[in-house]
Amino acid sequence: MAKVSIVILSYNRKEELKDSLEKILSYGLSNLEIIVVDNASTDGTQEMIKNDFSLIKLIRIDKNIGVAAYNIGLEKATGDYLLILDDDSYPEKGTIEKMIKAFEGDNKIGIVALDVRSEDYSGNEEKFSEVKTNKISYMMGFNGAGAGLRKSVFEEVGGYPDEFFLYWNETDLSIRVLNAGYKIVWLPGAVVYHKFSPKNRESERGPFFYTRNLFWIIFKFFPAEKFFFSVVKMIYLCIYFSLEQKTLIYVKAMADSIKNSKKAFRKRMKVKREIIDKLKITYKLAFIIFR
Amino acid sequence: MKEGKVLIVRSVSIQLLDKLLPIITKKFGNSVDYFLLTHSHSVKRVEKYKNIDKIMEYKKKGDFSIFSIPKEMKKVFFDYIIIPVSNFSGAGFLNVLIMTLLLRTKNIYVINSKGEIKKISKGEILIKSFFFFVYSIIAIFLTILTSPFIFMILFVNLIFNEK
Numbered sequence: 001m002a003k004v005s006i007v008i009l010s011y012n013r014k015e016e017l018k019d020s021l022e023k024i025l026s027y028g029l030s031n032l033e034i035i036v037v038d039n040a041s042t043d044g045t046q047e048m049i050k051n052d053f054s055l056i057k058l059i060r061i062d063k064n065i066g067v068a069a070y071n072i073g074l075e076k077a078t079g080d081y082l083l084i085l086d087d088d089s090y091p092e093k094g095t096i097e098k099m100i101k102a103f104e105g106d107n108k109i110g111i112v113a114l115d116v117r118s119e120d121y122s123g124n125e126e127k128f129s130e131v132k133t134n135k136i137s138y139m140m141g142f143n144g145a146g147a148g149l150r151k152s153v154f155e156e157v158g159g160y161p162d163e164f165f166l167y168w169n170e171t172d173l174s175i176r177v178l179n180a181g182y183k184i185v186w187l188p189g190a191v192v193y194h195k196f197s198p199k200n201r202e203s204e205r206g207p208f209f210y211t212r213n214l215f216w217i218i219f220k221f222f223p224a225e226k227f228f229f230s231v232v233k234m235i236y237l238c239i240y241f242s243l244e245q246k247t248l249i250y251v252k253a254m255a256d257s258i259k260n261s262k263k264a265f266r267k268r269m270k271v272k273r274e275i276i277d278k279l280k281i282t283y284k285l286a287f288i289i290f291r
Numbered sequence: 292m293k294e295g296k297v298l299i300v301r302s303v304s305i306q307l308l309d310k311l312l313p314i315i316t317k318k319f320g321n322s323v324d325y326f327l328l329t330h331s332h333s334v335k336r337v338e339k340y341k342n343i344d345k346i347m348e349y350k351k352k353g354d355f356s357i358f359s360i361p362k363e364m365k366k367v368f369f370d371y372i373i374i375p376v377s378n379f380s381g382a383g384f385l386n387v388l389i390m391t392l393l394l395r396t397k398n399i400y401v402i403n404s405k406g407e408i409k410k411i412s413k414g415e416i417l418i419k420s421f422f423f424f425v426y427s428i429i430a431i432f433l434t435i436l437t438s439p440f441i442f443m444i445l446f447v448n449l450i451f452n453e454k
Binding site for chain 2 (some may be wrong): 194
């Protein structure tokens, strides 16, 4: 049976992570490697893993480097398939087997987007509705709280963009995977539960990175004609929503994206036109999800 | 036959809708039909909701707009229209609120990410529309003013970036 490496990025969510690890281990899967990359948590996460989960590989990072830390875990992983999870998400029993089956059924599948669902605060999974369909469908992106990545594809196209820190990293990786000729499939019924927590979205960090990185997605991948209109649209939205929400955060994010645009331009690449055309980028999302 | 019709507009992420849908169905009960308006690309993903009686497809890409309301929606009288929003200010969701003004309904509600539900009047939506118009004009003006400088900086950075 193929080997799967689960790579989890943790940052100050000790209890949620412990709960997720216990659930995953309770499935009794063989040929499974679990790697936790800890972004310098200060809540005792590292001690908890060391004491309670001695078989889990812990990679300690001495400062919070955002999603770039995932790449360290993905590089160390020895599995044929990598399962990316958040520290507050966990797969349902049977999900990993479904993911392996999907990968083995088609070697052009680069990413398996799992069926990520919110778990309510009481941990009750029963409130979710049944899935009426089991057909896989082709996607242009995935939810980083639960996704499978073929190790060989990671080695070919790389992982998450180091310069992003947070947000839009999935879209960046998706574009490179699709551009390399691989597919992204959504696997309904292969469920990953995510302890969705809106309180984490109230800080200024969210809208800043969400806005800045969307500019960088445009700078890195958009062809000239689409580049122009998308940048103008983003400038307009940054100004409009700064007025509407009486905040300067979007203008700051825009200024940072322009000031440091060389970071994105260094990675600028030619992307097949149909990929950019099919991308579902909701520009306005950056300005509404945190408010 | 059920007693009423509730339209939910899929204006937020599927993951947030996962959380809000049980709250909505708990409030309005089982004696109504639930309609869900969603973009074409997410129709398959919302088929999982067993409480939804009818999915209405919004075929245009991009934001919900008064110019692209599905014809079948215009024929239906909805007892309630529910718009999931990030918060009660409605910031960023004005296009959806304006769209509801053209639908046949008497009750428009917004539900925030915490699951709190609040009724919103058509008058409130019109006031928000006025501010939308004013802010849009200012934003267009400032965009025209700043864009040449921004593109100049971007062009220089693009040419002189060290690969």
